[in-house]
Structures are given as C-alpha cells and as structure tokens.
Amino acid sequence: MSLEIRTLSEIMNPPQTADSPLSTQEYFVNMGPQHPATHGVLRLVLKMDGETIREVIPVLGYIHRSIEKMAEYLHGRQIVHLTDRMDYLSALANNWAVSRAVETAMGVQTNPRIETIRTLICELQRVQSHQLWWGVLGLDLGALTSFFYGFRDREEITDILEETTGARLTMNYIQPGGLMFDLHPNFVPRVKAFIKYFRPKLDEYETLLSENVILQERLRNVGVLSAEDAIGYGATGPVLRASGIPLDLRKQQPYGVYDQVEFSVPVGTVGDCWDRYWIRIEEMRQSLGIIEQLIDNIPDGKFMEMKPAAKLKLPAGSFYLQIETARGSLGVFLQGTGEDIPHRCHFRSPNFNNLWSVTKTAVGGKIADLVAIVSTLDLVIPDVDR
Amino acid sequence: MFNRQGIKQQQVKVGGKQLTIIQAPRPQRTSQVATVWGALCSLWNGMRVTWRYFSRPSSIVTQQYPENREHLKIPERFRAQLRLKYDENGEHNCTGCKICDVQCPNASIEVIDMRGESGKKEIDRFVWRMDICTFCNICVMVCPFDALEMSNEFESSVYDKRLLTYQLNRYAGPTKKAFEKIESSADRERLKVGRQPFEAPTPLGIAAGVASGPGVSVAPPSTMKKDDI
Structure with missing residues (x-):
C-alpha cells in the first residue's frame, strides 16, 4: 500500500500542463467553514467538474481548543467537564468514557445503581441526539418541518435531563466514582411519560420522512460506503453498521448494564445514505426498549462511591477504554505516572474517522448528494477538532 | 408509518457474542x-x-419569553450563578479552606484567607470570575462545609466585562458555627467586616492598583503600566 502525502496548496495549485482538448475546466469551491449544511465550522474544499465532485478535501482546525493538551494539566475529575465540549450531543457518554478510564486505572468499583443510572441516562441522550440528527437531516434536504418536530421532542428529553443534571448541554454529570447528583424524584415518572409520548411521534417521523419518496430517492444509492472502506477509514457507530458490519460495543464489550438488557443491532445492506438513515431511526426504537426495561429496575444504593474531593492518583501505566456514543466508539487513552494528572491524554473520537469516509463516498456525486452524505454521517465538528 | 412487515431479524455471532441483527429494508421503485x-x-x-x-x-x-417570566419554571438544580449559602442572620459556612480553589479546573475561583481575631483562619475574599467559569459544579460538589450553591438567576448579562468578577462573601469573618459561640450581638457585628460584590480585585483593577484590599497580594502584569488604563 502506497501513501501519498500532499499539502492543500499542492492540490489547489497543480503544475501547469499542456492544454486540455476538453472544453471543461476543473475548479475549486469552498464549502464552509461557515455553511449551514456542514453543521459547524468544517471546511470542505471541493474539486469540481461542472457540478460533479472530483475530490473532497476536509480542512480541519477551525474549532480546535487543545482539549488533549489541557487534560495534561488537569486531574481525572477536571478532565470530565472538558469532554462535554467535544461531542456536545452525547456529553454524558463522553463523561462516562473518561470516568470509566479513571475508575479502571484506579481500580474503583461502582455499585449497580450507578451503572444502571449511567446506562439509562446515556440511552436517553442517544435518543435525544438522534432526534436532533433527524430534524437537521430534513432541514439539510429542504424539509423545514422536521427540524421543528425534532426539536420539539428533543426539548422533552432536555427538560428531563436538566432537572436531574442541572444543565441542558454541558452536563458534567457522570463523575469518576459515581454521579454528581442522585436521580431527581421526578425522573422516573417523566421518563415513562416521555416514552408514552414519543412512540407515536416516532411513527409520525416515519410518515413524514421515511415514507417520503422524494427523500428515499435522495438517500437511496447515494454515498455508498463499502464494508472494506468503512473498516479502512476506521468508521464506527451507525456509519459502520450501515455498511453491514454489526459491530456495537454495547454488545461486543458490554459495559454498564448493557449485558442485562435485550436489544437488537440494526445493520444495513448496502452502506448508502438510506441505510444510515434507517439505522438511526431503528436505534431510537431500540433505545426506548432499553429504557423501558431499566426504568422500573433501578437498584438502591449510593450515587457516589468516593469522597467528592478525594485525590485521583493514576497509577503508572497506559489505559485505553472505549464506549459507544451516539456517533460511534469514543476511545480514551490515559497514561499515568503515579501522579494525579495524566502524562498523556488522547481521545479517539468517532466523528474524526467518520468524517474521512466522505473523501471516498462523495466522489463522483453532485453537491446536493454531498449535503445528504454529510448529514447522514451526523458529524459534530467540535469532536473532530477537539 | 413505514412498512415494517418485510424487516428481517436474524441471529449472528460476532466476536464470540451472540446478537440479533435487524436488516434495514430498502425502498423499491419499479x-x-x-x-x-x-x-x-x-x-x-x-x-x-x-x-x-x-x-x-x-x-x-412555543414559550413567549420574556412575557412568561412570572411563571417560568427553572429546575432547582439548574446551574446559573455561584453563590455562598446564607442563613437568616446573613451568616455563611465558608471557612476559607481553599478546596474549591484547588479543585476548580479553570481557576475561576480565588479564595483569599486571613487570620481572624481568634487566631484562626477566616475567609477574607471569595472571588469568583464568571467570565471564565464553565459551570461544571465541581466546587459545589467538593465543598466539605456545604457552603456553596448554584442559584437559578440565569439572566446575568452585563455591559462591562469587569462586572463578571464577583466577590461572593458579604462579610469577611468567622463562619456560622463560630458565631454560635459568641453571645453578644454587638460582638458579632464587630467581627463582620463588610464586603461588596463588585469590589473584588479584577484583572484590570489589580494592574491599576484599584480595589486591592487587605490580604490581596497579586502583582500586576509587567507589561501593563498604571497609565495604560
């Protein structure tokens, strides 16, 4: 396998060659960094031939906040609040990943109540994240209504989470050794009411978008990512499962109480935008099923197993842990030296790898296809740059 | 609702784990x-x-904010502003132990202590910089004396950045517990040295030598001169 390394200026300013007999001319278009369809400050440099895309070059770094470097000066409890700002739509799963890494390194045991609440609240946020994705997908493809419906139902979960965690987006709820607060007394009845409310709404989602033939035609056989390419690019989560590989860390490496609940893994057959779309819709149903199984069986116990201000000493050695967020597997690498701050902290973020599959899938398509592809990849740009 | 009749479920074994997969249906057009x-x-x-x-x-x-201010419900755990808890006598629990100062991830809390009349350490200034606070709630969680809380007053915008540096303690002096041992109310009032919310040493104020009260020993940045402001 050969590896070609080119800078952006080399691509955009190729050496002058003999005149082409064709009357077409390749040109470059900047999509982003300020573009509503890139969902943040992502810049895609497109090499175009007419309206056909010849090459996609993602340019990163517009929202780089050096979270990994900052983590080298903070101890385990303080790193957690930075991960809220990475993938802000699955902040709780990010918190859990760091907390689990610190707990595993230090050998801290948590009780079943903590693990159940973590599982429950992360599944709620997975539904919430997919709701936002569904609304924004409609918006990107020209259907404004779905955006409002997605946000209306997302607001219900945000209110439930706000009551328990005290924040709407940057929650910082799951801490090394436990949770920041106990569950709010209103949590269980409100979640039950939400499931009752949301199941019919999910069917409505299908009427609005899944059954819509225009949407089906815009997603079907667009942006096909084969299983080999998906593995090659390191894609995870719904993007990988859409390519037909049933890899779900909740099944393969069960954490929390995922080994005690029943759920299925939706997989695609072709790996196009339609498969990625349908998998996320089905994942919402499966997540609701997991919540229904757990909501009545929350064991009693403490919500924090450590003293709140206890010193978190990372033992010498390297620790790596993965967790399945709404977008794929988030890996946390911590290198301890026996002090409380890590020598090195690295996040293997799902969005970074998922993003690069666009360089393969969008080639040969139109710009409108690229919008559909970027939308179904469900990118959160602060997680790409960190 | 999308037709769920043709959806296939099957058992597969991946990585030594048995799992049920659901295959995505494909819309067909003739x-x-x-x-x-x-x-x-x-x-x-x-x-x-x-x-x-x-x-x-x-x-x-749709909620019509700000028209619905009167009946707007904010959850009690919502993190809007850091506050010291005060009882009905206006006394707080803060001892100036600096645990919140040490645990704060972005140094938005600065606790300055002093020697009180009894010779014990007491709080002099509790400075909270809202402009660099990320509202992570760690300070409230780690406080061993339950002296801090997050209030629900979320409308906190100001026109001047310097107004985002708060001094949270209303007085410098002993804690609620220490006051319980003092009988006469005159003695109590004498021990409370008043503190105002906005007289905390701000970054600009420190450089200008303004509002650097007793106990504050922060050197101004070497690049900044008194005439600069």
Missing part, C-alpha cells in the same frame, strides 16, 4: 411513473401531519 406518483402521495401524507398540527392550537409548544 418505474419513473410509480416514483412520481409515489412522491405526490407521500407529499400529501406528510402535509396531512403538518396540517393536523397547524389546525390544533393546543399542540403549540
């Missing part, structure tokens, strides 16, 4: 005419959902 007809029908179905909501005012969820 001809161009069927596609166009199907698109029109699905548009009609989608519009029916939209019109159903449009014709029902009870389904409106």
Whole structure:
C-alpha cells in the first residue's frame, strides 16, 4: 500500500500542463467553514467538474481548543467537564468514557445503581441526539418541518435531563466514582411519560420522512460506503453498521448494564445514505426498549462511591477504554505516572474517522448528494477538532 | 408509518457474542411513473401531519419569553450563578479552606484567607470570575462545609466585562458555627467586616492598583503600566 502525502496548496495549485482538448475546466469551491449544511465550522474544499465532485478535501482546525493538551494539566475529575465540549450531543457518554478510564486505572468499583443510572441516562441522550440528527437531516434536504418536530421532542428529553443534571448541554454529570447528583424524584415518572409520548411521534417521523419518496430517492444509492472502506477509514457507530458490519460495543464489550438488557443491532445492506438513515431511526426504537426495561429496575444504593474531593492518583501505566456514543466508539487513552494528572491524554473520537469516509463516498456525486452524505454521517465538528 | 412487515431479524455471532441483527429494508421503485406518483402521495401524507398540527392550537409548544417570566419554571438544580449559602442572620459556612480553589479546573475561583481575631483562619475574599467559569459544579460538589450553591438567576448579562468578577462573601469573618459561640450581638457585628460584590480585585483593577484590599497580594502584569488604563 502506497501513501501519498500532499499539502492543500499542492492540490489547489497543480503544475501547469499542456492544454486540455476538453472544453471543461476543473475548479475549486469552498464549502464552509461557515455553511449551514456542514453543521459547524468544517471546511470542505471541493474539486469540481461542472457540478460533479472530483475530490473532497476536509480542512480541519477551525474549532480546535487543545482539549488533549489541557487534560495534561488537569486531574481525572477536571478532565470530565472538558469532554462535554467535544461531542456536545452525547456529553454524558463522553463523561462516562473518561470516568470509566479513571475508575479502571484506579481500580474503583461502582455499585449497580450507578451503572444502571449511567446506562439509562446515556440511552436517553442517544435518543435525544438522534432526534436532533433527524430534524437537521430534513432541514439539510429542504424539509423545514422536521427540524421543528425534532426539536420539539428533543426539548422533552432536555427538560428531563436538566432537572436531574442541572444543565441542558454541558452536563458534567457522570463523575469518576459515581454521579454528581442522585436521580431527581421526578425522573422516573417523566421518563415513562416521555416514552408514552414519543412512540407515536416516532411513527409520525416515519410518515413524514421515511415514507417520503422524494427523500428515499435522495438517500437511496447515494454515498455508498463499502464494508472494506468503512473498516479502512476506521468508521464506527451507525456509519459502520450501515455498511453491514454489526459491530456495537454495547454488545461486543458490554459495559454498564448493557449485558442485562435485550436489544437488537440494526445493520444495513448496502452502506448508502438510506441505510444510515434507517439505522438511526431503528436505534431510537431500540433505545426506548432499553429504557423501558431499566426504568422500573433501578437498584438502591449510593450515587457516589468516593469522597467528592478525594485525590485521583493514576497509577503508572497506559489505559485505553472505549464506549459507544451516539456517533460511534469514543476511545480514551490515559497514561499515568503515579501522579494525579495524566502524562498523556488522547481521545479517539468517532466523528474524526467518520468524517474521512466522505473523501471516498462523495466522489463522483453532485453537491446536493454531498449535503445528504454529510448529514447522514451526523458529524459534530467540535469532536473532530477537539 | 413505514412498512415494517418485510424487516428481517436474524441471529449472528460476532466476536464470540451472540446478537440479533435487524436488516434495514430498502425502498423499491419499479418505474419513473410509480416514483412520481409515489412522491405526490407521500407529499400529501406528510402535509396531512403538518396540517393536523397547524389546525390544533393546543399542540403549540412555543414559550413567549420574556412575557412568561412570572411563571417560568427553572429546575432547582439548574446551574446559573455561584453563590455562598446564607442563613437568616446573613451568616455563611465558608471557612476559607481553599478546596474549591484547588479543585476548580479553570481557576475561576480565588479564595483569599486571613487570620481572624481568634487566631484562626477566616475567609477574607471569595472571588469568583464568571467570565471564565464553565459551570461544571465541581466546587459545589467538593465543598466539605456545604457552603456553596448554584442559584437559578440565569439572566446575568452585563455591559462591562469587569462586572463578571464577583466577590461572593458579604462579610469577611468567622463562619456560622463560630458565631454560635459568641453571645453578644454587638460582638458579632464587630467581627463582620463588610464586603461588596463588585469590589473584588479584577484583572484590570489589580494592574491599576484599584480595589486591592487587605490580604490581596497579586502583582500586576509587567507589561501593563498604571497609565495604560
């Protein structure tokens, strides 16, 4: 396998060659960094031939906040609040990943109540994240209504989470050794009411978008990512499962109480935008099923197993842990030296790898296809740059 | 609702784990005419959902802020402003132990202590910089004396950045517990040295030598001169 390394200026300013007999001319278009369809400050440099895309070059770094470097000066409890700002739509799963890494390194045991609440609240946020994705997908493809419906139902979960965690987006709820607060007394009845409310709404989602033939035609056989390419690019989560590989860390490496609940893994057959779309819709149903199984069986116990201000000493050695967020597997690498701050902290973020599959899938398509592809990849740009 | 009849479920073994997979169904179109007809029908179905909501005012969820200020409900755990807890006598629990100062991830808390009349350490200034605070709630969680809380006053915008540096303690002096041992109220009032919310040493104030009260020993940045401001 050969590896070609080119800078952006080399691509955009190729050496002058003999005149082409064709009357077409390749040109470059900047999509982003300020573009509503890139969902943040992502810049895609497109090499175009007419309206056909010849090459996609993602340019990163517009929202780089050096979270990994900052983590080298903070101890385990303080790193957690930075991960809220990475993938802000699955902040709780990010918190859990760091907390689990610190707990595993230090050998801290948590009780079943903590693990159940973590599982429950992360599944709620997975539904919430997919709701936002569904609304924004409609918006990107020209259907404004779905955006409002997605946000209306997302607001219900945000209110439930706000009551328990005290924040709407940057929650910082799951801490090394436990949770920041106990569950709010209103949590269980409100979640039950939400499931009752949301199941019919999910069917409505299908009427609005899944059954819509225009949407089906815009997603079907667009942006096909084969299983080999998906593995090659390191894609995870719904993007990988859409390519037909049933890899779900909740099944393969069960954490929390995922080994005690029943759920299925939706997989695609072709790996196009339609498969990625349908998998996320089905994942919402499966997540609701997991919540229904757990909501009545929350064991009693403490919500924090450590003293709140206890010193978190990372033992010498390297620790790596993965967790399945709404977008794929988030890996946390911590290198301890026996002090409380890590020598090195690295996040293997799902969005970074998922993003690069666009360089393969969008080639040969139109710009409108690229919008559909970027939308179904469900990118959160602060997680790409960190 | 999308037709769920043709969805296949099967058991597979991946990585030594048995799991049930659901295969995504694929929409099939036979001809161009069927596609166009199907698109029109699905548009009609989608519009029916939209019109159903449009014709029902009870389904409106929009909140008219700021008109609804009186009955706006903010959850009690919502993190808006850091505050010291005060009892009915206006006394707090803070001893100036600096645990919150040490645990704060972005140094937005600065606790300055002093020697009190009894020779014990007491709080002099509790400086909280809201402009660099990320509202992670760690300070409230780690406080061993339950002296801090997050209040719900979320309307905190100001016109001057310097007004985002708060001094949280209303007085410098002993804690609630220490006051319980003092009998006369005159003695109590004498021990409370008043502190104002905005007289905390701000970054600009420190450089200018303004508002650097007793106990504050922060050197101004070497690049900044007194005439600069």
